[in-house]
Amino acid sequence: MESKAQVQSQNYAADIETIKEAQLRIGPYIHKTPVLSSTTLDGLAGKRLYFKCECFQKGGAFKFRGASNAIFSLTDEEAAKGVVTHSSGNHAAAVSLAAKLRGIPAYIVVPKNAPKCKVENVKRYGGQVIWSETTMLSRESTASKVQQETGAVLIHPFNDTRIISGQGTISLELMEQVPEIDTIIVPISGGGLISGVTLAAKAINPAIRVLAAEPRGADDAAQSKTAGRIITLPQTNTIADGLRASLGDLTWPVVRDLVDDVILVDDRQIVEAMRMCYEILKVAVEPSGAIGLAVVLSDQFRKSDAWKDSSRIGIILSGGNVDLGVLWESFGV
Amino acid sequence: MESKAQVQSQNYAADIETIKEAQLRIGPYIHKTPVLSSTTLDGLAGKRLYFKCECFQKGGAFKFRGASNAIFSLTDEEAAKGVVTHSSGNHAAAVSLAAKLRGIPAYIVVPKNAPKCKVENVKRYGGQVIWSETTMLSRESTASKVQQETGAVLIHPFNDTRIISGQGTISLELMEQVPEIDTIIVPISGGGLISGVTLAAKAINPAIRVLAAEPRGADDAAQSKTAGRIITLPQTNTIADGLRASLGDLTWPVVRDLVDDVILVDDRQIVEAMRMCYEILKVAVEPSGAIGLAVVLSDQFRKSDAWKDSSRIGIILSGGNVDLGVLWESFGV
Numbered sequence: 001m002e003s004k005a006q007v008q009s010q011n012y013a014a015d016i017e018t019i020k021e022a023q024l025r026i027g028p029y030i031h032k033t034p035v036l037s038s039t040t041l042d043g044l045a046g047k048r049l050y051f052k053c054e055c056f057q058k059g060g061a062f063k064f065r066g067a068s069n070a071i072f073s074l075t076d077e078e079a080a081k082g083v084v085t086h087s088s089g090n091h092a093a094a095v096s097l098a099a100k101l102r103g104i105p106a107y108i109v110v111p112k113n114a115p116k117c118k119v120e121n122v123k124r125y126g127g128q129v130i131w132s133e134t135t136m137l138s139r140e141s142t143a144s145k146v147q148q149e150t151g152a153v154l155i156h157p158f159n160d161t162r163i164i165s166g167q168g169t170i171s172l173e174l175m176e177q178v179p180e181i182d183t184i185i186v187p188i189s190g191g192g193l194i195s196g197v198t199l200a201a202k203a204i205n206p207a208i209r210v211l212a213a214e215p216r217g218a219d220d221a222a223q224s225k226t227a228g229r230i231i232t233l234p235q236t237n238t239i240a241d242g243l244r245a246s247l248g249d250l251t252w253p254v255v256r257d258l259v260d261d262v263i264l265v266d267d268r269q270i271v272e273a274m275r276m277c278y279e280i281l282k283v284a285v286e287p288s289g290a291i292g293l294a295v296v297l298s299d300q301f302r303k304s305d306a307w308k309d310s311s312r313i314g315i316i317l318s319g320g321n322v323d324l325g326v327l328w329e330s331f332g333v
Numbered sequence: 334m335e336s337k338a339q340v341q342s343q344n345y346a347a348d349i350e351t352i353k354e355a356q357l358r359i360g361p362y363i364h365k366t367p368v369l370s371s372t373t374l375d376g377l378a379g380k381r382l383y384f385k386c387e388c389f390q391k392g393g394a395f396k397f398r399g400a401s402n403a404i405f406s407l408t409d410e411e412a413a414k415g416v417v418t419h420s421s422g423n424h425a426a427a428v429s430l431a432a433k434l435r436g437i438p439a440y441i442v443v444p445k446n447a448p449k450c451k452v453e454n455v456k457r458y459g460g461q462v463i464w465s466e467t468t469m470l471s472r473e474s475t476a477s478k479v480q481q482e483t484g485a486v487l488i489h490p491f492n493d494t495r496i497i498s499g500q501g502t503i504s505l506e507l508m509e510q511v512p513e514i515d516t517i518i519v520p521i522s523g524g525g526l527i528s529g530v531t532l533a534a535k536a537i538n539p540a541i542r543v544l545a546a547e548p549r550g551a552d553d554a555a556q557s558k559t560a561g562r563i564i565t566l567p568q569t570n571t572i573a574d575g576l577r578a579s580l581g582d583l584t585w586p587v588v589r590d591l592v593d594d595v596i597l598v599d600d601r602q603i604v605e606a607m608r609m610c611y612e613i614l615k616v617a618v619e620p621s622g623a624i625g626l627a628v629v630l631s632d633q634f635r636k637s638d639a640w641k642d643s644s645r646i647g648i649i650l651s652g653g654n655v656d657l658g659v660l661w662e663s664f665g666v
Contacts, residue, residue, distance in 0.1 A: 034367035036389055040457070055615040056369055117612070124373070275657075279450065282388040282617040282653030320615030324608075328661055 012258075013161045013250035014196060016203035019168035022069040026166060029068050029101060031057050035177045035314075040280050045296045048312045050178045052170060055285050055320030059093045059121060061242075062167060062193060062318050063157075067094035069166030070155050071102050079104050081151035086110075086132065086139035088241055089118025090319050091157040096127030107152055109143045111135075115241055117323045136245075158192025159248030168196030174314050175204050183310035185292040187318050188212035188221045188262065189243040191251025197316065198258045209306055212255065212262040213295040215240045215270065221247060221255060222262040239267045239330060242288030242319060263301055269294040271330045277317065286322040287330070293317075345591075346494045346583035347529060349536035352501035355402040359499060362401050362434060364390050368510045368647075373613050378629045381645045383511045385503060388618050388653025392426040392454060394575075395500060395526060395651050396490075400427035402499030403488050404435050412437050414484035419443075419465065419472035421574055422451025423652050424490040429460030440485055442475045444468075448574055450656045469578075491525025492581030501529030507647050508537050516643035518625040520651050521545035521554045521595065522576040524584025530649065531591045542639055545588065545595040546628040548573045548603065554580060554588060555595040572600045572663060575621030575652060596634055602627040604663045610650065619655040620663075626650075 036051045054062035071083060082105030085095045092108045099106035108127040110119055111134040122129055132142040147154055156163065170193075175181065184201055186194040198210045214221050215238035223231040224247055232246040247255060255262075270287050273294035277285040292315035295301050369384045387395035404416060415438030418428045425441040432439035441460040443452055444467040455462055465475040480487055489496065503526075508514065517534055519527040531543045547554050548571035556564040557580060565579040580588060588595075603620050606627035610618040625648035628634050 031370075034369075036367075037364075039391070053615075058372070060615060278617045278657065282386075282393055284611045284615040284617055324611065324664060331657060 012195070012199055012254050014165040014168055014199050016200060018161065018165040019172065019196065019200045022165040023169045023172055025072050026065060026068045026169065029058070030065055032173055033057055035174065036281060036283065038281055041276065041293070047296065047310060049296060050181060050312065050314045051281060051283070052174045052314055052316045053283060054170065054316060054318050055283060055289055059090065059097050059125070060319055060321040061090035061094065062170060062316070063090040063094035064097060065169050066163035066166030066192060066196070067091060067155060068098040068101070070160060070162035071095070071098040073162050074153060078153055081153070082106060083155045084109070084143055084146045084150065084152040085155045085157060086143040087157050088114045088244070089121070090242060090321060092127060093118060093121035093125055095155050096122045096125035100126045105152070107146045107150060109139055109146065111139055115321065115323050115326065118321050121321060158190030158245065159250045160192070161250065163192050164196045164199070164250065166196065167193045168200035170316060171197045171200035171204065175201060178312070178314060181208070181312045181314040183209040183211065183306065183312070184314040184316065185211045185213050185295050186316050187243055187288050187291045188214050188255070189288070190245035191221070191247045191255050193316070193318060194259060195251045195254040198254055202258060209260045209310060210258065211295065211306055212259050213291040214262050214264050215243050215291065216264045216266050218244050219264050222264055224252065225256065225262055228256070240270055240288040240291060242286065243291065261304055261306055263295045263298065263304060265291060265294040265298050265300065269298055273297065275331055283317060284320045284322065285317050286319050289317045289319040345528070345532055345587050347498040347501055347532050349533060351494065351498040352505065352529065352533045355495070355498040356502045356505055358405050359398060359401045359502065362391070363398055365506055366390055368507065369614060369616065371614055374609065374626070380629065380643060382629060383514060383645070383647045384614060384616070385507050385647055385649045386616060387503065387649060387651050388616060388622055392423065392430050392458070393652055393654040394423035394427065395503060395649070396423040396427035397430060398502050399496035399499030399525060399529070400424060400488060401431040401434070403493060403495040404428070404431040406495050407486060411486055414486070415439060416488045417442070417476055417479045417483065417485040418488045418490060419476040420490050421447045421577070422454070423575060423654060425460060426451060426454035426458055428488050429455050429458035433459045438485070440479045440483060442472055442479065444472055448654065448656050448659065451654050454654060491523030491578065492583045494583065496525050497529045497532070497583065499529065500526045501533035503649060504530045504533035504537065508534060511645070511647060514541070514645045514647040516542040516544065516639060516645070517647040517649065518544045518546050518628050519649050520576055520621050520624045521547050521588070522621070523578035524554070524580045524588050526649070526651060527592060528584045528587040531587055535591060542593045542643060543591065544628065544639055545592050546624040547595050547597050548576050548624065549597045549599050551577050552597050555597055557585065558589065558595055561589070573603055573621040573624060575619065576624065594637055594639055596628045596631065596637060598624060598627040598631050598633065602631055606630065607660070608664055616650060617653045617655065618650050619652050622650045622652040
């Protein structure tokens with residue numbers, strides 16, 4: 001088993017060493033987030049659940065791990081002209097905060113449909129907002145333009161070794177906090193989070209199972225796994241605003257080879273899970289953050305190969321940035 | 334200073350020994366709750382803040398500490414006929430859950446104006462609900478009647494040594510988690526929580542400051558401190574449904590002698606603090622639970638004697654049981 005993990009670590013965008021380096025680098029800046037549990041939710045799931053609360057991370061999401069690892073990896077010369085990124089929200093705020101801590105400018109390309117609270121986070125942390133259209137093409141070309149004009153370094157939201165290594169530090173913490181977990185459920189979007197989490201977790205325990213949680217209205221990862229190549233969708237339709245991106249060439253190999261399954265849930269299930277996070281767990285979680293709970297409570301999971309062998313399940317509550325108005329509307333109270 | 338603490342411990346309803354005993358007794362049943370912090374809130378307060386998240390306690394509030402200590406203190410003979418209490422919510426759910434774990438019946442007298450989610454918690458944990466009018470007189474007489482009919486043991490919500498000792502375990506945890514705190518802000522109602530917290534905290538560090546956080550519309554503790562005797566109010570008017578009770582003869586001496594100050598805030602401030610808990614800290618907190626944050630951000634605190642000397646402040650987020658409908662209405666989004 002160990003040799004398998006070692007082989008794995010040589011072929012992908014990050015490995016246990018780069019992830020441990022990231023942990024040392026970002027340790028002084030990040031929160032070590034707590035793991036919560038609930039007998040009530042355990043009862044509903046029929047499993048022991050361990051919620052890794054990245055919604056309590058700085059900036060309100062796991063994204064600060066990768067962003068701070070990337071930005072504190074830069075040489076002084078590289079960092080001098082600042083950093084640029086495009087993001088619908090949490091990565092943008094994380095880059096703004098990490099850049100502020102490093103004392104360099106952050107240029108943030110934000111699509112017009114980004115949640116208000118996430119844009120406010122960017123501004124709060126001193127990021128300079130540059131608006132773009134909502135398409136990935138417009139986001140990327142706007143970011144390129146800013147990069148050319150300012151000389152800033154691009155910090156990609158997920159398709160970046162340093163980002164993936166930073167996100168992987170979640171597994172180092174989680175498996176120290178709850179060594180007995182046999183399964184981890186991780187939201188999937190561009191794949192930076194799940195790649196880092198998977199590479200670290202399987203290096204520590206090759207037998208651990210990693211399941212991707214994906215909205216049915218943005219099921220490109222599930223389609224990609226089936227097709228054996230990266231599938232991008234012409235459009236997405238989900239309340240989970242953080243889960244609309246497609247896989248990149250650095251994240252796809254990890255998802256293809258090491259992620260055990262992708263489980264799809266509907267927005268209705270996501271909203272119900274989000275509500276349970278508020279009412280039972282007492283944690284404010286955004287739709288993208290609640291999807292892991294939606295999966296573990298779903299019939300889809302019960303019918304999956306992973307169901308029978310999963311008994312102690314880590315669930316990554318990836319973020320907590322949600323406009324209260326949007327939340328309320330979705331609850332329909 | 335040490336002798337002062339020792340003298341204290343001989344005169345009050347609980348002491349560091351009964352609190353340590355409680356910790357041993359309830360350790361297998363309770364959550365050790367995490368402490369969260371937020372640079373944003375630190376900036377707003379101008380202080381370092383440490384939020385002790387009792388909203389994540391079993392049953393969604395600190396009350397389970399006292400209730401489980403009381404119920405697991407009973408002899409088998411005492412416990413056999415069950416327990417009875419009257420409570421607007423969190424204590425009721427806590428007693429129901431602790432009784433369920435002990436395998437004995439719980440009879441819960443609930444005033445008609447109790448929040449729906451708290452009553453649901455009682456039912457979820459198997460407590461038998463008996464409705465009463467909203468006055469303390471009706472609550473107490475109904476509980477007496479149940480007690481006579483069933484032979485159940487009364488578990489008072491706060492005026493009980495075992496309850497006070499159980500709540501005091503919060504300080505044992507908090508001061509181990511953040512040894513450098515110099516001030517603790519605690520919501521005050523009947524005084525069980527603040528009595529336990531104060532007795533434990535001052536036994537460990539006699540120089541620590543304990544401030545009571547009280548709604549202006551239920552300011553009986555502030556009035557009592559001024560008058561030098563227990564004052565009860567003919568009626569209360571506050572959104573903080575957990576903070577409407579009056580002090581008891583076991584809690585009053587602690588509040589009188591050892592609580593350094595009572596700081597009053599308006600419901601508007603409580604709601605604003607509750608909103609910040611959701612939006613910044615990502616924690617679902619009920620109005621009574623958010624009052625400590627309201628205090629630390631208030632002009633009243635800035636003008637108090639405690640302000641200058643408080644730099645590292647523990648804030649007890651006492652509970653997270655709030656009806657989403659009530660929450661939403663209060664936010665007025």
